[in-house]
Amino acid sequence: MKLYFMPGACSLAAHIAMCEAALEFDLVEVDYQTRRMDCGSDYRTINPKGSVPALRLADGSVLTEVPVILQYVADEAPDTRLLPASGMRRLRALEWLNFIATEIHKSFSPLFRPTTPDAFLQPGKAHLRSRLGFAERHLSNRTYLMGDDFSLADVYLFTVCRWLADQNISLGNWPALQQHSERIRFRPPVRKALDREGCK
16 A cells, blocks of 8 residues: 655655554655655646545555545454544444534635635634634543544544644643643654654
């Protein structure tokens, strides 16, 4: 398998998941500005959307979108219990994956775009803070999003919370989220992925 990534981007969640699952894979870096891969080819020949991550499977097919790749990884390594296998707990984990994707991850998008008008930046940050506040309240009496059980939803939340520093927003504004991020950061597979991407 091949995982296409940009250092520190949302593809980090997929990278961590692959390390947590102890799956064999190659990494292919994509340049943010040019969308060129290490070999010089245009990444859009792999994923026409131009966004990371993309995961090329052994049969040549390609998966995209963080929640889908995380589910695929969890299903490839069921013994690791990276997501609940079925039932309501599986659905709750998928709720979190989709909430993070649509309400937190996407709230960052206009903040990273240099073309976003200043008039939209403050309302955008306010919306992001409110969504983080929801996660903060949920984690105030839990170790992980799924209670005592670590899951790939925690990995995705950790990945997007790392971007707060880029917006000069302190994670310390949300103590439970900060503790959660520290807990995730010190997992050996997480540290391995961070080191491979050259992330602090």
